[in-house]
Structure formats: structure tokens, C-alpha cells
Amino acid sequence: MKNGELLARGEEEGFEVFVTTDKNLSKQQNLASRKMAIVVLSSTSWPRIQAAVDSINQAIETTLPGSLHEVRIP
Template identity: 60%
Template structure:
């Protein structure tokens, strides 16, 4: 599974997902993109899952019809 970590997702979480390909938004130079641009880039790049700490994402973006699963963490720690 290809997973994209959004800004704010704790990097040590990577150790617990070692069976998956993990990339951070910073590594893709996506750190300055808007949420919509990040979602579009993640889908176009073939990511299966976006992990984020942005609890408002579902209120700010239309997520219906996306091929990308989104996991929102309740905390950054």
C-alpha cells in the first residue's frame, strides 16, 4: 500500500507501517500545496491512503468520489 503522510503526521509512525511504502508531503514537495491540490496530486501519483491531522479536511473539501482513502489522526502525538 502506498501511503502519503500530510504535514503534522508524526514521522515515527513510519516504523509501525514498515510493510507499506510511506512518503511525506515534504518529500514530494507538496508542503505548500492547498488541500485540494494535495488530494489531487496524491490520487494522480497512485497513493492509496492519505494520513493527516487536519480534522477540518472533511468540512473544507468534497471527498465523495475520490479514489483515495483518508485517515484523520486525532492527535499529533
């Protein structure tokens, strides 16, 4: 399934936020027309993601539909 299909399917199923590590997503998709908020994590390292869970949760809570928020994970 391609990104566009995955995003469309998520919206159809009622998802409000899409969390990904795909830093190129904004270049591949027109996100302004999306019903979901997009949260991009800067790391794929699970221990680093776990350590940044508060920042990730804040991004999930505050990012608006059709917008993208990058969470920088050290």
C-alpha cells in the same frame, strides 16, 4: 500547496490512502469523489501516534476510497 491540490496530486501519483491530522478536512473537501481513502488522526503527538500504530494500520487497511476514518488517539 492547498489540500485539494495535495489530494489530487496524491491520486495522480497512485496513492491509495491519505493520512492527516487535519480534523477539518471533511468540511473543506468533497471526499466522496476522491479515489483515496482518508485517515484522520486525532492527535499530533508523535509518542501517542506511535502507541496507536496498530489502530492506525487497521484504519489504513480497511478504509475505502472516498471515505474518511478518524482514529481516536488517547
